[in-house]
Amino acid sequence: MDFAAWMATVQARTETALGRLLPPATQAPQRLHAAMRYAVLGGGKRIRPLLCHAAGEIFNASPAALDIPACAAELIHAYSLVHDDLPCMDDDVLRRGKPACHIEYDEATALLAGDALQTLAFETLAEHGGSARMIAQLALAAGSRGMAGGQAIDLAAVGQSPCVEELEFMHIHKTGALIRAAILLGAEAGSADDRALFQLSHFAGRIGLLFQVVDDILDAEMSTATLGKTAGKDAARNKPTYVTLLGLAEARRKAAELRDEAKAALIPLGNAARRLTELTDYIVDRKF
Amino acid sequence: MDFAAWMATVQARTETALGRLLPPATQAPQRLHAAMRYAVLGGGKRIRPLLCHAAGEIFNASPAALDIPACAAELIHAYSLVHDDLPCMDDDVLRRGKPACHIEYDEATALLAGDALQTLAFETLAEHGGSARMIAQLALAAGSRGMAGGQAIDLAAVGQSPCVEELEFMHIHKTGALIRAAILLGAEAGSADDRALFQLSHFAGRIGLLFQVVDDILDAEMSTATLGKTAGKDAARNKPTYVTLLGLAEARRKAAELRDEAKAALIPLGNAARRLTELTDYIVDRKF
Numbered sequence: 001m002d003f004a005a006w007m008a009t010v011q012a013r014t015e016t017a018l019g020r021l022l023p024p025a026t027q028a029p030q031r032l033h034a035a036m037r038y039a040v041l042g043g044g045k046r047i048r049p050l051l052c053h054a055a056g057e058i059f060n061a062s063p064a065a066l067d068i069p070a071c072a073a074e075l076i077h078a079y080s081l082v083h084d085d086l087p088c089m090d091d092d093v094l095r096r097g098k099p100a101c102h103i104e105y106d107e108a109t110a111l112l113a114g115d116a117l118q119t120l121a122f123e124t125l126a127e128h129g130g131s132a133r134m135i136a137q138l139a140l141a142a143g144s145r146g147m148a149g150g151q152a153i154d155l156a157a158v159g160q161s162p163c164v165e166e167l168e169f170m171h172i173h174k175t176g177a178l179i180r181a182a183i184l185l186g187a188e189a190g191s192a193d194d195r196a197l198f199q200l201s202h203f204a205g206r207i208g209l210l211f212q213v214v215d216d217i218l219d220a221e222m223s224t225a226t227l228g229k230t231a232g233k234d235a236a237r238n239k240p241t242y243v244t245l246l247g248l249a250e251a252r253r254k255a256a257e258l259r260d261e262a263k264a265a266l267i268p269l270g271n272a273a274r275r276l277t278e279l280t281d282y283i284v285d286r287k288f
Numbered sequence: 289m290d291f292a293a294w295m296a297t298v299q300a301r302t303e304t305a306l307g308r309l310l311p312p313a314t315q316a317p318q319r320l321h322a323a324m325r326y327a328v329l330g331g332g333k334r335i336r337p338l339l340c341h342a343a344g345e346i347f348n349a350s351p352a353a354l355d356i357p358a359c360a361a362e363l364i365h366a367y368s369l370v371h372d373d374l375p376c377m378d379d380d381v382l383r384r385g386k387p388a389c390h391i392e393y394d395e396a397t398a399l400l401a402g403d404a405l406q407t408l409a410f411e412t413l414a415e416h417g418g419s420a421r422m423i424a425q426l427a428l429a430a431g432s433r434g435m436a437g438g439q440a441i442d443l444a445a446v447g448q449s450p451c452v453e454e455l456e457f458m459h460i461h462k463t464g465a466l467i468r469a470a471i472l473l474g475a476e477a478g479s480a481d482d483r484a485l486f487q488l489s490h491f492a493g494r495i496g497l498l499f500q501v502v503d504d505i506l507d508a509e510m511s512t513a514t515l516g517k518t519a520g521k522d523a524a525r526n527k528p529t530y531v532t533l534l535g536l537a538e539a540r541r542k543a544a545e546l547r548d549e550a551k552a553a554l555i556p557l558g559n560a561a562r563r564l565t566e567l568t569d570y571i572v573d574r575k576f
Binding site: 111142 | 311315316317320321324367371374394395396397399400402404408410411413414417418419420421428430431433437439443444
């Protein structure tokens with residue numbers, strides 16, 4: 001199977017699995033369940049599920065077993081986007097080319113939908129064979145010492161002038177922690193040993209930052225229509241980005257460097273890791 | 289030990305355990321961690337931890353083992369209060385006699401603090417010996433088919449005229465589900481068998497509703513100063529309560545009936561369940 005076909009397969013099975021895990025919109029409370037489905041289904045690149053499946057395949061985890069951590073990570077990601085778009089946070093009206101959840105529904109419903117999506121992530125792992133260790137790992141990645149903490153650091157940085165190291169510290173928490181969890185949970189669903197996990201953990205650190213650097217470059221270069229979310233938003237809100245701190249050329253150079261480092265970390269894992277290598281290129285070369 | 293001393297002991301150990309589980313306010317991101325601690329510590333009746341300990345004691349669970357599910361339930365409760373008080377929800381400025389979290393800090397920090405408190409609840413169970421089954425139970429109680437769903441039903445009911453059955457359906461989700469989980473998780477931390485769990489589950493259903501009926505009576509009768517939260521709020525916002533639907537006298541009659549039913553459900557459990565009996569009286573006779 002070539003990479004494009006593999007990616008389409010994983011994306012399709014993730015969509016199906018998410019559709020089954022989410023309560024039906026016909027079940028009470030209907031509006032809440034409809035908002036949860038709206039926020040999760042029919043959009044998104046599914047980067048975390050792709051990384052989870054790619055990492056799990058190295059260690060012979062079955063696609064069905066990988067759907068569980070993949071969906072759990074994606075549900076955490078989806079909840080964070082819903083809350084991030086709220087007026088008291090980034091105040092954005094557009095997400096994945098559609099009105100943000102609080103625009104399509106209302107603020108209170110979006111708040112509750114985000115809350116319930118987070119709960120569903122843990123319910124998913126706990127009800128479908130995830131171990132307490134996996135649940136603890138996801139929680140650590142999502143909470144105040146991970147993603148939510150990164151968002152708090154991000155908020156505090158508005159109008160400030162952090163250095164690149166401080167920006168990196170923020171991103172390691174805000175996006176890196178969950179990406180890392182998606183990769184490691186996938187590997188642990190298979191037969192990964194501690195040495196392989198250590199290697200993957202190094203890869204995860206690089207790919208997390210790479211993802212963010214590319215995001216900042218795209219945000220500076222692309223139009224809102226192409227991105228499906230408001231472009232140029234960070235600069236407009238006076239939020240530091242790799243592009244505002246380093247300039248476009250230097251940000252591109254940094255992305256190239258991180259790509260090389262990420263791929264180098266995969267070499268000891270051999271040909272079995274080729275989907276992760278392909279995903280690395282995809283993340284850099286994507287246009288939205 | 290008399291009931292008052294027992295209650296003080298459980299409340300004190302809960303406070304200590306929560307203080308340890310919460311990240312220190314000196315750890316980055318400091319403001320987020322300070323807001324999380326503010327929202328959880330130094331206030332609250334700790335009804336859920338009390339019920340959890342009382343249920344666990346029947347089946348010889350150790351207090352140390354009970355601290356974990358007790359704190360997990362209380363963290364879920366605390367997160368729900370922080371989000372509930374936000375302007376887009378109940379828009380309340382006062383909680384536990386202090387400024388609400390978003391008043392003391394800011395809306396974005398309160399949103400993230402609530403998010404991270406929910407995560408911490410699952411992290412607590414997963415990291416300290418909770419089983420996947422216990423985690424799934426707590427998630428089901430907290431999510432869109434439990435507490436968060438109840439809040440969505442509550443929102444939809446503003447300005448509506450539900451019947452008592454509809455009000456009950458809302459409360460069974462909004463407060464009942466988590467109270468029930470606190471009781472059952474406590475029992476499961478001990479040696480409770482399925483028959484005992486069935487009996488406790490019946491008790492939990494009654495005590496959950498009883499708690500809410502008494503809350504509505506207190507809200508109608510007491511002052512803001514006594515309650516430590518804004519009194520008369522539900523009536524002012526045109527939210528249906530047991531008092532607005534039934535009148536004060538009939539609400540009191542209903543509370544008495546639920547108290548009798550709750551206590552009757554405990555009889556098969558014998559004298560070991562006496563803390564739950566005492567808690568039932570405490571919940572009815574409390575003045576705030």
